[in-house]
Amino acid sequence: MFSTAIPPSNARIGRLAPVLLCALLGTLLAGCSVAPVPALKPSLPEAWRNAPANVAPPAADLRGWWQALGDPALDGLIDRALANNLDVAQAAERLQAARQLNGHSRDGYLPNLHARTNDVVNPDTSASYFMVGFDASWEFPLFGAWQSSRRVADGQLNGTQAALRGAQVSLVAEVTRRWVELRSAQRQEALLLGIRDAQQEKARLLQTRVDLKLAPPMEAARASAELARAEAALSEPRQAINASAQQLAVLLGQNEPDPAWLEAGTQPRLGAWQLTAAPADLLRARPEIAGAEAEVLRAAGELGLARKDIYPHIGFGSSIQWSINIATNHRARNHEGIFSAGPVIDIPLFDWGQRVALAHAKDHELNAALLAYRQAVLQGVAETEVALGDLEQLRGREQALQQAADASRGGGDAVRKRAELGLGSKLDVQDSLIEGHRAELELASAIAARDLAYVSLYKALGGAPMPPPPPPRSTN
Numbered sequence: 001m002f003s004t005a006i007p008p009s010n011a012r013i014g015r016l017a018p019v020l021l022c023a024l025l026g027t028l029l030a031g032c033s034v035a036p037v038p039a040l041k042p043s044l045p046e047a048w049r050n051a052p053a054n055v056a057p058p059a060a061d062l063r064g065w066w067q068a069l070g071d072p073a074l075d076g077l078i079d080r081a082l083a084n085n086l087d088v089a090q091a092a093e094r095l096q097a098a099r100q101l102n103g104h105s106r107d108g109y110l111p112n113l114h115a116r117t118n119d120v121v122n123p124d125t126s127a128s129y130f131m132v133g134f135d136a137s138w139e140f141p142l143f144g145a146w147q148s149s150r151r152v153a154d155g156q157l158n159g160t161q162a163a164l165r166g167a168q169v170s171l172v173a174e175v176t177r178r179w180v181e182l183r184s185a186q187r188q189e190a191l192l193l194g195i196r197d198a199q200q201e202k203a204r205l206l207q208t209r210v211d212l213k214l215a216p217p218m219e220a221a222r223a224s225a226e227l228a229r230a231e232a233a234l235s236e237p238r239q240a241i242n243a244s245a246q247q248l249a250v251l252l253g254q255n256e257p258d259p260a261w262l263e264a265g266t267q268p269r270l271g272a273w274q275l276t277a278a279p280a281d282l283l284r285a286r287p288e289i290a291g292a293e294a295e296v297l298r299a300a301g302e303l304g305l306a307r308k309d310i311y312p313h314i315g316f317g318s319s320i321q322w323s324i325n326i327a328t329n330h331r332a333r334n335h336e337g338i339f340s341a342g343p344v345i346d347i348p349l350f351d352w353g354q355r356v357a358l359a360h361a362k363d364h365e366l367n368a369a370l371l372a373y374r375q376a377v378l379q380g381v382a383e384t385e386v387a388l389g390d391l392e393q394l395r396g397r398e399q400a401l402q403q404a405a406d407a408s409r410g411g412g413d414a415v416r417k418r419a420e421l422g423l424g425s426k427l428d429v430q431d432s433l434i435e436g437h438r439a440e441l442e443l444a445s446a447i448a449a450r451d452l453a454y455v456s457l458y459k460a461l462g463g464a465p466m467p468p469p470p471p472p473r474s475t476n
Contacts, residue, residue: 026454035388037151037300038370040293049385065458066176069268069451073181077252081175084253088171088428091164102175105153132322137344148304153243153300162294167460169465175251175457177452178244180268184448185240187267187467191444192237196230202430203227269447270454284357286462299369309355313346380460387457394450401443408439409433 066074082088114135141149203223209215245257283289318341348355395447418424 037297038366040296040370040373064176065463066455067174068270068273068454069180070271071183071266071268072181073265074176074268076178078172078175081171082168083253085167085171086253088164088167089253091160095157095160095164098157099154102153102157105149106141106146107138108131109145109149111136111138125443133319134321135317135319137315137317139313139344143308143311144304145308148301148308151297151301151304153301155294155296155301158294159291160295162287162291168290169287169459169462171251173455175248176455178248180448180451180455181240181269182244182248182261183265184444184451185244186236187265188441188443189234189237189241189279190264191229191441192234195441196227196234196436198430198433199227199230199438202427202434204429205430206253231330254465265395267444268451269445270450273454283377283384283461285461286376286380289373289376289380289462292369292376296366297375298366298371299362299366303366305358306355306359307361310348310352310359316343317342325470330424339472380462383460387453387460389456390453391450394446398443398446398450401446401474405436405439405443408436412436 058463066078114137115133204222204225206215206220206223210220241262248261249257250256318339320337320339322337324336380411412435415428416433417425419426419429
């Protein structure tokens with residue numbers, strides 16, 4: 001590096017002024033041409049391959065999408081989670097930090113002033129000088145430094161905004177998922193209890209028939225085995241209830257679940273809801289894509305700064321120093337001052353190759369950010385297509401199992417009616433109860449699967465509420 005500070009001399013400055021002015025003007029003009037940020041034009045599908053045919057025109061609004069499940073308790077949980085979740089709170093704090101820095105991204109190219117003092121004593125102690133000095137410097141933001149600094153800061157700010165939105169999207173989806181799993185597990189537990197009770201009654205009736213020599217012992221043993229399997233099946237939904245409730249507590253930022261969650265409630269269900277819109281442009285709001293776009297902007301800014309460092313750093317500097325001999329001037333009446341001012345030029349010499357290599361490295365990093373952006377778009381399209389296909393297939397499965405459950409319910413009513421009329425046995429009633437509960441159990445699983453596919457679809461589309469960001473905290 002080479003730096004120079006030219007002391008004041010009217011004649012010398014007069015001779016150098018035109019040269020310096022021309023050099024400064026040329027440098028400013030060179031710095032005006034900054035490489036543009038690469039255009040981001042994701043190749044989104046014109047129509048979704050797995051979307052149902054004849055859907056209504058798209059309406060790009062995903063606010064409150066979970067309300068389609070028709071569960072007021074879920075609405076309250078999501079409001080509480082958005083207010084109390086610790087991951088969202090961390091992302092909000094990082095956003096505030098980025099905002100604080102963003103407003104001062106170019107302060108490094110503003111004039112600055114340094115002050116210093118020093119006490120110098122001659123070796124023979126004949127003099128002792130107290131020195132006070134001020135240094136002022138101003139590096140000109142040339143060669144695109146001004147714009148590149150702004151790009152880096154904006155990329156970092158946009159990245160934290162995308163991270164906050166991503167935390168909100170994941171939070172809303174996870175709360176909805178855990179609530180669906182909790183209520184579905186409670187429904188499954190109730191149905192399995194019904195199966196257990198029917199198996200228990202069936203085992204009792206068969207044992208009575210065995211005791212009366214009306215049935216072989218093998219039938220009673222088989223009924224006892226089925227009863228044991230029914231008891232064992234209860235452990236799975238109970239584990240799911242405990243795990244879902246505990247995870248909900250974590251999502252809401254509390255130590256333990258609410259007691260009301262552990263009380264059985266209605267299973268959320270989409271019911272007659274059908275997809276009316278799945279616009280491709282919603283993917284541009286997907287947090288992963290927004291974050292990748294912010295990374296491209298930041299990488300472009302860093303590339304600009306690296307290219308700027310290849311060229312000389314040009315600025316203006318001045319200094320003034322006062323010295324007082326406190327050994328002889330006890331009253332500090334006499335002092336001496338030195339003032340200098342002039343341009344400051346730092347020219348990369350021996351590290352120029354390293355700077356060029358850094359610029360090339362930043363160019364590759366920008367290309368990597370572009371590839372990551374394209375990958376984020378492809379991933380968003382793939383997740384949306386999978387969720388669309390799952391949702392449509394599960395809708396048909398739920399409808400079929402609903403018909404099967406209705407038919408089983410009707411058959412059970414007929415069996416009970418025959419038993420009341422003395423035309424059927426109590427064993428037939430228990431068998432019809434078991435069959436009906438199993439049909440309801442399959443339906444409950446299908447309802448839960450469709451609900452979760454619905455959650456996956458809107459998470460893939462980047463859907464979540466975007467509450468206003470918290471106001472900046474006072475620094476006073």
